[in-house]
Amino acid sequence: MVRNHIGQHEYIPLISDNFVLTNVENTGAMLGFGASFPPILKILLLQIIPVLVLITLLVHILRKTAINPWLLIAFAFVIGGGIGNLMDRIIHGKVTDFFILKLGIFKTGIFNMADVSVTIGIILIFIISMKHKKLDF
Secondary structure (H helix, E strand, O other): OHHHHOOOOOOEEEEOOOEEEEEEEEOOOHHHOOOOOOHHHHHHHHHHHHHHHHHHHHHHHHHOOOOOHHHHHHHHHHHHHHHHHHHHHHHHOOEEEEEEEEEOOEEOOOEOHHHHHHHHHHHHHHHHHHHOOOOOO
16 A cells, blocks of 8 residues: 555654654665665575575474474564565565654664564564473474
8 A cells, every 4th residue: 555655755743743654665685785786696685585484484393293382473473574575576566664663762773573573583483482491393
């Protein structure tokens, strides 16, 4: 919806100036990393390797007979968000980022909901791994 209805770099405050809607097309990875890479390297690093990693994670999870349910949820967040960004990258050649969060001196880069999903999943994995010496994964 953002790609179709919000102008490039348009700045729409949703909650004062603390939560902003915009439209930025990111041809790289997080914070634009790799945007200037040659096309073949971008395809390898931003499409082929992520597909292989996501498939490996998914196959491993599906083959596991007993897995910590919270860890399963965490990996679902990571895989789901990864698929979302990957679909954008494959279909459109870039990822649409559209949110900015500002809380006092804390300001995020521009992100999308797939980024939020991956971040939540990674934080959950970190928390679960800190609470349990040996994870069942």
